[in-house]
Amino acid sequence: MLIGAVVLVLGSLFLVVPFLLGNTGVTGFVIGFIASLIPLTVVLLTVRLIDRWEPEPKRLLWFAFTWGAAVSIAGTLLIQPLFALAAPTSSEEAFTYFMATVQAPIVEEFTKSLGLLVLILAARKYFDGPVDGVVFAFTIAAGFAFTENILYFGREIASSNDPGTDLVRIFILRGVMSPFAHAVFTGTTGLIMGFAARKWHSGYAVLAFFIGLLPAMFLHNRWNSMGQNFLVEYFVVQVPIFLVAAVGIILLRVAEGKLTRQRLLEYARAGWFTPAEVEMLATSRGRRQAIRWASSRGRGRAMKSFIKGATALAFTRQRILSGRDVHVHQHDELELLRKIPTLRAAVLQ
Known part of the structure; x- marks a missing residue:
């Protein structure tokens, strides 16, 4: 390809x-x-x-x-x-x-x-x-x-x-x-x-x-x-279309956040994360606070990697549950689970 x-x-x-x-x-x-x-x-x-x-x-x-x-x-x-x-x-x-x-x-x-x-x-x-x-x-x-x-x-x-x-x-x-x-x-x-x-x-x-x-x-x-009434049509039609698109994207991101939280809670029940970590890793407020705290200690990059790793794990789990290429995604899941302790340690060191 x-x-x-x-x-x-x-x-x-x-x-x-x-x-x-x-x-x-x-x-x-x-x-x-x-x-x-x-x-x-x-x-x-x-x-x-x-x-x-x-x-x-x-x-x-x-x-x-x-x-x-x-x-x-x-x-x-x-x-x-x-x-x-x-x-x-x-x-x-x-x-x-x-x-x-x-x-x-x-x-x-x-x-x-x-x-x-x-x-x-x-x-x-x-x-x-x-x-x-x-x-x-x-x-x-x-x-x-x-x-x-x-x-x-x-x-x-x-x-x-x-x-x-x-x-x-x-x-x-x-x-x-x-x-x-x-x-x-x-x-x-x-x-x-x-x-x-x-x-x-x-x-x-x-x-x-x-x-x-x-x-x-x-x-x-x-x-x-749009022709002679371009400005009227722009503000009456095109601007609302753009705003609807922006709101739609925000709602999609909110839905993804909820999905991430749901999947990470499943890992939390298995002992991979604490409930507090799930709130930190899967919510916008938690992520902002976590990055601010880590950055104050010179570990902002490590915290971002931890968040991305946990998010990737959540979406990998979702792919497994959807039944798509299960064996491939199970392999990815194992690799991510191996990395999570290292990513956490880099934040807490």
Whole structure:
């Protein structure tokens, strides 16, 4: 998989980079690249916050990001001309509107979400719940938006008579007002695929992929359909959608916290943790207090490792109870149980 992914990414870059340079020029590309790092950082920091205590493997996050930044962009460039053939040609305005509201939502969400399908089929050990789906979807979307922003920002530099003013204008629109737009679109697909992943079956994964595309395409279409009343629609429709998404993620994290506490209590009954440790390791308040206490004694890093180890153990137990790849996860459980005393000792030494 790794070799195939590298080949796919490199092949995509040979298509994407010349396309960007052809539309932005070298100066526009460089400035666009730098400006695009700002909204990218905002989204990736959010991903890190969501994925803080049970982080996905870095190699899979890198795969997700490069899929969004290169592969999905290349796929969009290859499929886009087919939709151009079907677009109305009565006027330039009709053509542009069709490509923005029909082609872009369908093609872009399909190519981005293909990365989620690859992950759920090839790395199912790490894609086993809605939070995982959101994390991977946000990362793919961050990569896609990063490359797209290079194009939009760089093109303003290359083609505008007043590049400074126009760059600020489009940066406010894309970098300030909508850094999470693609993340919210694709996040709905990841959420649905994450729920399907709880009861593993490749057929469920594929079905969830197609079902999840529908709300993603709809939200993308609504965003691209905003016209003369953009600001009104933005504050009346788009801002509430973002707030709902934020609340939804918070609720998912709360649910994961409850699950972590429940699983660790089972280990506590077997003598692996004390009830006080469970409250410390599985609740937001307990974690904050524990890290603050450990940091005051120079053991903050050790406490974070202890919390992550216990959280990983809880989720491994949940995978065993779900009946997915039981033997594999039982092996992981034994390895984590061997590490827990060492992680605890590092905090208390």
